[in-house]
Amino acid sequence: MNAQALLPSLKAWFQSYTHGFSSDDPIVQENLDLKREHTWRVCEAIRDIGWSLDLSKEDLCLAEASGLLHDIGRFEQYRRYRTFSDYKSENHAALGARIIQAAGILAGLEPVAADIILRAVAYHNRADLPLEEKEPCLFFLKLLRDADKLDIWRVVTEYYRNARFRRNRTIELDLPDVDRVSKPVYEALMQGRLVQTADLKTLNDFKLLQIGWIYDINFPMTFNIIEEKKYLERILDALPRQCPRVTEVYARARAHLERNASAA
């Protein structure tokens, strides 16, 4: 079976699997809903980027299947540990890949396609692209990582806009909201590198990590959407403007975006 034929049943499985985690606790339910909504938006974003690249229908479906399943480990992670912090629990991508295999939902798919989806899920949250991977797996992984980041930017910028009124400590990874940017975070970003999760010490660090994802974007369409939605500016709005480290990190990221968005 090809991905186009399998996609509807994968969507049905996703629905029933994730509904199995439903809870009467409104906080728990909110966090699960957040991840379900995120999944649908990632599917949308991956289709948008795929269309911009003139992908075949089959490749679009393959990409969408990876989007659909990429965060499947989040539900079990949250059930077991009540956190979305991999650092404080376990790697949700590896957990997701194990869940997909145990459920056997890709069994009917051509082995090459099933392997691409599994690898994309397993690698989607790595700090950097796995250089040992080859095409076409790398291509689908890049698509997934771009689409995933686009939607996380949507979620966090909406959240920061309203956080004055209502906090969600799970989204903030339980990091302290103190007026500080850690040195390793600042240094990584000024070299155009991604921030390591282990270096996150404050909520500001986490916001800057999200600005730094700009260095891990792969496709012109993604840069254009970031520009259009003003994601970098919106994260900056949630940071202390008087902090020199913030200003410098933002200016460097902004220049990178402008170089790439204008080239599209």
Ligand SMILES: [Fe+2]
């Ligand atoms: Fe994820």
